[in-house]
Amino acid sequence: MSYSKEIEKRRTFAIVSHPDAGKTTLTEKLLLFGGAIHVAGAVKSNKIRKTATSDWMEIEKQRGISVATSVMAFDYADHKINILDTPGHQDFAEDTFRTLTAVDSVIIVIDAAKGVETQTRKLMEVCRMRKTPVIVFVNKMDREGKDPFDLMDDVEEELKISVRPLSWPIDMGQRFKGVYNIFEGKLDLYTPSKQYVTESVEFKDISSPELEKHIGDSLAQKLRTDIELIEGVYPDFDVEAYLRGDLAPVFFGSALNNFGVKELLDCFVRIAPSPRPVQAIERVVDPEEEAFTGFIFKIHANMDPNHRSCIAFVKICSGRFERNANYKHVRFNKQMRFSSPTAFMAQKKETVDEAFAGDIIGLPDTGNFKIGDTLTSGEELHFKGLPSFSPEMFKYIENADPMKSKQLAKGVEQLMDEGVAQLFVNQFNGRKIIGTVGQLQFEVIQYRLLHEYGAQCKWEPISLYKACWIESENAAMLENFKKRKSQYMALDKEGRDVYLADSAYVLTMAQNDFPDIKFHFTSEF
Template sequence: MSQFSEEIRKRRTFAIISHPDAGKTTLTEKLLLFGGAIHVAGAVKSNKIKKTATSDWMEIEKQRGISVATSVMGFNYGDYKINILDTPGHQDFAEDTFRTLTAVDSVIIVIDVAKGVEAQTRKLMEVCRMRKTPVIVFINKLDRDGKDPFDLLDEIEAELHIHVRPLSWPIDMGQNFKGVYNIYEQKLNLYTPSKQYVTENIEFKDIDSPELETHIGGPLAEKLRADIELIEGVYPEFDVDTYLKGDIAPVFFGSALNNFGVKEILDCFVQIAPSPRPVQAVERVIDPDEDAFSGFVFKIHANMDPNHRSCIAFVKICSGRFERNANYKHIRFGKMMRFSSPTAFMAQKKETVDEAFAGDIIGLPDTGNFKIGDSLSSGEEIHFKGLPSFSPEMFKYIENADPMKSKQLTKGIDQLMDEGVAQLFTNQFNGRKIIGTVGQLQFEVIQYRLLHEYGAQCKWEPLSLYKACWIESDNEEMLANFKKRKAQYMATDKEGRDVYLADSSYVLMMAQQDFPDIKFHFTSEF
């Protein structure tokens, strides 16, 4: 056991994931409210309230009411130190979300009671399952009419391939929503619609007591007792170890917008969710209790502060304690570096920290030293892996629309590409720059940010390509021959690696057949 064990036990680092519009950012707001981090939650969509959501601080997010970048927020709740990563739900930004999942110990999935499980949620759940990340489900928007709770649980089990166990249960929904019964704590939480502040709940231990009728009326009381009996009969008893293994997901019901059912999920979460866990590095398993510091960069964000044009590298600490001004080894460069102003976040409000522990996420000011996936340590050679860059599916030529600003454009593209939002390829045949993304929305975001953050105007030109593949081969002759034959379709990525831009699936398949000694990779991590 290290001297920091107690600090590390208090850490709870998790991501909130969902399909767009299920209420993820609203839930994050309300959790921050309980942590005392903000006093009045901002409505995310309404224009009347000028206070926009704390976690959506980029200009474009405020205008559109969607999250496009993962934001990190830390706060204290009781004895616990909680780090939330609010992720973008929009599928064009799935890659950012996949990477974020490598930096958390557990996940809360938000599901809209009316829409049920949607495609994006399924994809994210696969990543959680691959990594055996424990999951808690929050079924949101009970103040609107939606699916029957039992049907919804069946759907979650079928679609997400995970067993569920309700720990709270709704009493009616929509217009007639009366509240939830908290099975985990045996309390009755009655609903009073209130958006802007926290309301009190009634404690209720014995569900068979006739007092239940006075709170919710006869018919609902009978239905609730029957439902609870059915739940106890059908679902296994809740077991924390099964949850920690990722085999069962506790389910809570509520309405994040009306701040209902949120405290219940938080109270249960801090008790059962895992503190930081061991991380598998290439060399060995890293235990959070080790004395030596180690961590990796899982995200880079340009322009957190538009006045300073600085980038911030987000580092997840995997073991030990990080200290300000201490020397740490940047593994890829093989040299020691010190950081005089590491920061902790409350969305974009950041404060300098003197120390941070395993499980925490800190920001290091970056002047181009970091790439996603970089490892830092007290000196040991450790490489953390599993931070993929996916093969883009949409491509456009990027052209400068203002010749006076070509320097700003180059700098802007450079910094934005470091964030891993999109990838830059340079065509070796004509030297033109090509941007590849996973979705259409990213082109708009890039154009908007280049203009508003760097003062550079770009135009897009259409380009019809099927896929980008990184190529490598031990057969030098075949590689040279391939590059010659495909000269018009050869490009280099930002690291100078060879990339083949295939213009159709048929052409790619033929290339793979004609050049058997060449390996075609669809992620840049190989």
């Protein structure tokens, strides 16, 4: 098969939402349709010990939440699909933001009862910034929820994007009868006791009296009125507007009951973009180029607890990646070859001989990679826009078991390379400070240090407001600042100067007193 056909077949997307909207359940059902798994895991049910495929870390199984992005690939309808299931919890937002730099489109899951929630709004801002096309899936239609038209208004207002329903629900909750698939002109009927679409009827003309036979008089009348209203109020579906990120198609269903998922997937493979050009600092990289380029957007430690191995996740931007070929590690300016690159199915991985633009592969990492590193066939390229945000919560990390100080040091180093949190070393007293964007991350770090590295840590409080990276062309002023603020100066793991401000007032005063110093609140890796 020719090279451009391979790229055309690829669909790489992330599933994002607020916690508990049903993101991981939807991922499971997509995998089920793709034949990648044969039984979906009940994510929340403790009675069933099989947990969701994409939540494989021990702490995820216990809490019933996703704490790290997982990558899964499968084939469907002659397309190669790469799904990234992201954490919804805001404490892990940074992992999600970085994942969004590696995908070509996004599916946003919204709970029918709750509508658009805070976290979804933030994620949409990242999509808008990157002009990433989004599809909205309104989940949990088998429960009571908001009126579908109110939900449409909610999505338009909160996510600041035009919408166009491509399927429409027939009632909801206990009375949920199914959806009318506007995109394909079909009636999909729902039977609560069964786990699949019971009946799919071709239905191009809903004015036909046949409709009453399927859903009864009053619902048939309501559906006709609704569809008329949709045609009148919403713009016609325009694929180009969707690809530009200006229009979001909307689907309704119930992921838990397998309902509406296949319709979403069928439409998705038809309209979603294949790999798109990626902006590097030097130039725009086109996926059709022959030369291989890719960047590392995530590092995960201990995917296999029996081997203390890290895996670097690489998004291929152009060309073909081949096993055992030599590639240039741009930051080190040296050639590297990889004998066991892997493709993923969450934790299960298999060795691949080749991969194409749009694919996500894993490379075994023995400390050679950092998030944002570029690999190429030889060209000097740097991909940009992998932000690391300024942490908002800080604690001193102390060793609770003096016999295990080596294990603790190694564990902290690997977890920081993953981008789970950030490590600062206070220049005044040499103590290590961990900074995170949310409280839950401290628990995850403590849990993983103990269970994956056999190291015990304890946290000690420290009162800080913000960490900011500082730089200045005025060397004397920088030196003076570092002297005056010596108690609050630290180095990050790259050895860059970081000022740890203990209050908003002190930070504002510092910015006024030292006008030649730049204070940065994100560090571009």
